[in-house]
Amino acid sequence: MTTQVKSAIAAQGSEQAIAQSDFEQQYLEEQAEEQANAVKRLIDDSISFEMLADATETILRHAFWLAKQKQKRSLREYRKLLGDQGWKGEEKRYLKIAAAFQKFSPQELAQIEPSTVYHLAENSKKYKQVIDRLLDLTAITQEAVRSLIRENRTPRELKPEKPSIWRRTKNGGRYCQIPPIHETEERTGTTLQKMMDEEGLSAQNIVAEAVALRQAYKEGRLAFVEKKAI
Known part of the structure; x- marks a missing residue:
């Protein structure tokens, strides 16, 4: 009888040990999977932002290249180039980019989000001070550009309301x-x-x-x- 009880206790202990081992193994596997997913997300995020930076740099390189083509080619050759690529009329915004950022290299502006580049170039007179101040930055980032844009904004002068005696x-x-x-x-x-x-x-x-x-x-x-x- 004692032997049977001891055997039952030993068997129960073995089952608990196996269950504990399985639980620990499952926990370790879940932790490893979660860490792997976290690393994957980090890599995906990094790649995504790198792709965005590549897009900005590509836009700038194209803008500078297009401005150079306009300068070195005859008007007829330049128009033919645009016509062959179906770009007639589309080149204007890129020429504005080239003119606005002519003092910079594409790599220096790579961290600026593309639409911000377009916005600054389309309003280069308004944001001339912002663009000039970028030359003083050691690292040109999207956050730094946004900060300069906010600083450049002048508060609207509130026009006094015209006095009115009318009520509804x-x-x-x-x-x-x-x-x-x-x-x-x-x-x-x-x-x-x-x-x-x-x-x-x-x-x-x-x-x-x-x-x-x-x-x-x-x-x-x-x-x-x-x-x-x-």
């Missing part, structure tokens, strides 16, 4: 509302209140009448007449 009603109509009149002597308010009290008119009626009289005076339909001394 819920049904889409409108009405005029005169802003509060602040005066030290309160002359306008006092006079208006007196007219309302004495004549029984509303403030709106009095203001409308005053505006009409002022307009008539401006148009020459009303004039001040001085009383002659008797």
Whole structure:
């Protein structure tokens, strides 16, 4: 009986050891696979950005080559070159790139994202200061270029809003509302209140009448007449 119990315990222990070993093996395999995937992602990311840098460099090399062809070939030969490649009219943006970045080599600008290169070249006058400042950088990166572009932006001058007395009603109509009149002597308010009290008119009626009289005076339909001394 004791022997059987010992055998059962030993068998159980062996099964647990095997299970533990399998678990450890599975864990190690999962860790190795995860590390391999991480390395693969890192390599893929690196290759992707390298390809982007290659694209920028290729764009610049083509732009410089195209500018050189235009310079050394006759106008007829140059046009034929563009026509044969189906590039007639498409070359202009590349010539702008060549003109904007003529002081740089393609390798120096390789870390700039392609659309940023196009954007700077298309607006070379606006970003002349940015392009010139790139010459002072030890490493020209996309982040550095973006930073210079932000620094180059000038804040828009906010135009003062044109004063308006018009207000909208819920049904889409409108009405005029005169802003509060602040005066030290309160002359306008006092006079208006007196007219309302004495004549029984509303403030709106009095203001409308005053505006009409002022307009008539401006148009020459009303004039001040001085009383002659008797």
